[in-house]
Amino acid sequence: MCKPDILRSNEFKDQTLKNWPSEERPREKLLKLGAVSLSDAELLAIFLRTGVKGCNVVDLSRNLLLNFGSLANVFRANQKDFCQQHGLGSAKYVQLQACLEMSKRYLAEQLVQQGSELTSSQATRDYLISELRHETREVFAVLFLDNQHQVLKFERLFFGTLDAAAVYPRIVVEHALKHYASAVILAHNHPSGIAEASIADKQITQKLEQALQLVDIRVLDHMIIAGPKCYSFAENGEMFLM
Secondary structure, three states, X not given: OOOHHHOOOOOOOOOOXXXXXXXXXXXXXXXXXXXXXXXXXXHHHHHHOOOEOOEOHHHHHHHHHHHXXXXXXXXXXOHHHHHOOOOOOHHHHHHHHHHHHHXXXXXXXXXXXXXXXXXXXXHHHHHHHHHHOOOOOOEEEEEEEOOOOOEEEEEEEEEOOOOOOOOOHHHHHHHHHHOOOOEEEEEEEOOOOOOOOOHHHHHHHXXXXXXXXXXXXXXXXXXXXXXXXEEEOOOOOOOOOO
């Protein structure tokens, strides 16, 4: 059943969604005002499609967000935790994973299509955010690029705790040579949510720039992903060998 403290209002408490005013229904609202106008609960409601007995789909979505803490936590939930929630099951879990993977592939295609504009494109940020924002431990990854700055490969190379990841320049160089890369964009996440460069981040960036310079490979940027936020070394004038 829906929890009384998070019901929409007494006016809509016992109404199904089809009886709501059209401007209140998530699907109609999206078509009229665009997806950006919807709340997290409304977006999740469109994905879920139907509610359960005694609880319409919007209130079900609010319950789920309350139980998980955020939309991001819904996305990163494992199958067991997801399916234990009232109104969910394996079919919904499969649908959600498919949606997430389609989003990543769409962003990857957008990234490749940017060509020479890659280093300043919002597509780069969007792609890296989609790949790293939900990681619960620190992950260091690299975008390997050709001499036209087209993407050759994206790889997660190092994994650490919530505090740090051990990054070895030799390994980065080996992978860059394996992919015949002419340039790279470094990236790692801050599970803490703080989109700032630490002293250690700056030190490893400088070490990687120096190591890759020896084999004539440029480091175009180092991006730190902290949830939906992204910190760019290049944009903040913190690349050492540009």
